[in-house]
Amino acid sequence: MQTITTTDALAAFCEAARGHDYVTVDTEFLRERTYYSRLCLVQLAMPGKGNEGAVLVDPIAGGEALSLDPLYALFEDTTVVKVFHAARQDLEIFQVDAGVIPTPLFDTQVAAMVCGFGEQAGYETLVKRIAKAAVDKSSRFTDWSRRPLTEAQMTYALADVTHLRQIYEFLARKIESTGREKWVADELAVLRDPDTYRTDPAEAWRRVKTRNTAPKFLAILRELARFREEFAQTRDVPRARIFKDDALLELAATKPQTPEDLGRSRLLLREARKGEIADGILAAVKAGLECPPDRLPRIETETRDAPNPALADLLRVLLKARSEQSGVAAKLIANAADLDHMAAGGRDVPALSGWRHEVFGADALRLCRGEIGLVVRGETVEAVPL
Template sequence: MSLITDTQALAALCERLAESKFVTVDTEFIREKTYWPRLCLIQVAGEDEAACIDPLADGIELAPFFELMRDASVLKVFHAARQDLEILMKLMGELPKPIFDTQVAAMVCGFGESVGYETLATRLANAHIDKSTRFTDWSKRPLTERQVIYALGDVIPLRKVYRKLAAVLARSGRADWLAEEMLVLTTPATYVPDPREMFRRLKSRTKNPRFLAVLRELAAWREMEAQRRDLPRQRVLRDEALLELAASAPTTPAALAETRQLPKSMTDGPVAEAIAEAVEAGLSLPMGECPDLPAHKDHPPGLAPVVDLLRVLLKTKCDAHGVAPKIVATTEELEDLASSDDAPVRALSGWRRVLFGEDALRLKHGHIAFAISPESGRIELIPVEDAPEEDEDFTEDGVVVAPMSSAAGAA
């Protein structure tokens, strides 16, 4: 059974793996009862070797593995890496480098949106992933041979998946596309939540600045308390209680006791004092410094057909280039693009503009149109010879109509 349970064996393994050009990595963890995920198992594979590392084994030190993760000469390959990277960021104080996420790469290469590992392993590595042990309690010891074999199945086929995707990226010239998509994953701030921004995750029915100021202070206190006690946020105080406290803004023990969603145990003592202080901080904030939420976007009337056309164009272009539409533009971004040629959307910059954005603008301005090919029966784009100039009005059934860009700008 390929299970590493002592530091000496781990150091020897990592020394061998450091000779590889890449390693595949996965983790098993639990976090149902904690704020921070508790690492229970690490799976790693080089080009010719694979093993599980038991971080719960008595006396084991993970320093050799962390050094491997820091080794810039070895590429670290993950699938859907965000949670794995969150764990390693917390333990190492920094992110592994460099990183390759096969889920992101698969989207760039046209395997669909948020494609699962099982799908990729089957299609690219001809491997069957046994998921019968996926809900096991990885914190229990000893681990069984079946658990170890299952865990290794998350990194051994991943080697072939990586090679296949890397080859596709090289042939298609999309390595830069992937690098752009990996920016969020490779930014340390992604894994260090700002307590003062946590209020934005709550589903508030009001945008009253004073209410939001109190809610921000309460949510920040809960976040820091959850981290300090290593408890899930909802175990410290439920969202409903935060929203009720922000609405009623109690600053005395008596007022706290009237909060229906607040447990009785929190209406007195140090916790009650901390809650009252957070409320006071929100109430005393100058109105000009109160937070706000993004305003609802009022798009011009009659925009839906334009969005529908852009959606057809997006699907057509993505099908032709073998890339997932979600990675190019979301519905909200299509709405923004339909409203304005200068919308701050991803589709108007970088490789997305080349693939979709330029033609989206041409379609809006009537320079291209859709047609159905008689040979293939598929949608194709055709130029419009008499397309209006950028600033030229044109007539339709005797009515003067402004070009879409002008109309959008006026809106």
């Protein structure tokens, strides 16, 4: 197993990778003690068998001797497809570190859901079904920041990119043969969008679940969430280390205005009752209380008509049938909320546009209009005109 710890060695690998159509990529990282993921290892593999053409890139062991610039240059080379499985967290690391998103991109989890592998298209499942192999799970939850890496860790890490080659080649052929390249590309659009990996502190309050929709309460909540996010980002610590959501909601409700008020909090961590965090909390509460009426946040409550339950059930049957017939995971086509919305007369759902319209949406609309019915023939459900 080759481990790369220098820029020159990484550059040599990336130059060799440019002679191939694709390279498989995976990472190992830690995030329990930081806001941003700490990259511990990058696994790469060119086409080949076994560990041939596969390497581990070790930024920890390499230290200052290793720059990832050659890898980022490869990521921007549009002649080489960069293959990941469940790429969201991997891509976030590269986007935050260098503002780079690999192009072109292929995610085997997305492709597998389009190709009939169901809604739980996990890597181990694909390895078993396509590569006819097994993945050793024993190193999954190890501390990837500790050095030296064990033989078991390195074997596990390389398996994440060596089996991925066979999975990619199989899925790429299947997608091409079925003409579903655009389907996969549409699903990867969110992963390719840099905004997917940016967290705006001003919008952090929207992730906090609350039933209180009073504008003044939300204004304080917004300022507290903004402070917490900015503090966490600048210090690179998890937001929960500053104060958790339950404490945030308590603070927004009790509106502390003095250090003594903070001392009476039931949920606030002891470290947050003094120093910079305490000052930030009090300043955030003050800013929320002084928010002008025209800038108060409001949660728009969408009023939807109640769905026709019988129609909603029929749409679910149709979705299941179309999912089985097309070999596309049902949750990739439509979710339960979309079906209920359609059964209530709504039409602004993803299932009614793009490739989803072709697979399911067109017949779903006809079903809603009473133009078709559903019949059972053997073990299949078919649509028939009325």
